[in-house]
Amino acid sequence: GRGHLSLAVEAATLLDVLADAVTGSVESGPIHVRLALAWGQGPGGQAADLIRRLLVLVADHELNPSAFAARVAASTGASLSASALAGLATLSGPRHGGASASVSAFADEADRLGSAEAVRRRLQDDRALPGFGHNLYPQGDPRAAAVLERFTPPRLFVELAEAAFAATGLRPNIDFALVAACQAMPLPQDAPFQIFTVARCAGWIAHAIEQGEADKIIRPRARYAGPALALD
Secondary structure, three states, X not given: OOOHHHHHHHHHHHHHHHHHHHHXXXXXXXXXXXXXXXXXXXXXXXXXXXXXXXXXXXXXXXXXXXXXXXXXXXXXXXXXXXXXXXXXXXXXXXXXXXXXXXXXXXXXXXXXXXXXXXXXXXXXXXXXXXXXXXXXXXXXXXXXXXXXXXXXXXXXXXXXXXXXXXXXXXXXXXXHHHHHHHHHOOOOOOHHHHHHHHHHHHHHHHHHHHHHHHOOOOOOOOXXXXXXXXXX
16 A cells, blocks of 8 residues: 555665665665675675666576565565565575575586596486576577676686586576686575575566556465265
């Protein structure tokens, strides 16, 4: 029942608070500049531009698990901050927000074993190749392409991408591009998750505002699929 201006002010404040939490200081100005400065980068250089590009490209991606969780919370009338917390809690799962950590671990394997061997061992063990392929983009993740064209990835990531494509035909996805960009700048080890979180929070807020305007609770039905019950 609140007006658009009131919601916009709360949304901006919420993003500000999250950016302050990530940078560890209370500042003002564009979030990509604040992140760049907090991580020892210049306010107008390539690093700041890459962070900005990542924030924009990662902000929203359809009804992914965290966005759906934020919408479910908002449908109950929960506040924007509560809806964002629902998204953040969902993002904490290793199958969602943990993707960048998996890519980093895979890159470490490639550094230790060699890219081709790291790919071969994972395929031999029937394990996934983190950072490659996306079920929504069989021809390649356009978000990754938009990031990778803006900088020169570390040689390890170039070799890993070549080895993965040679063995499977899979191309890098946004998680690969995010980690490669952060290592190229270089940024702190947890920067990929922090960038992803700040970016996606903007999407959660937008989803929450839109869902709130629907004035309808999200309540899926469940169908019993267990053993048939004997009735006397």
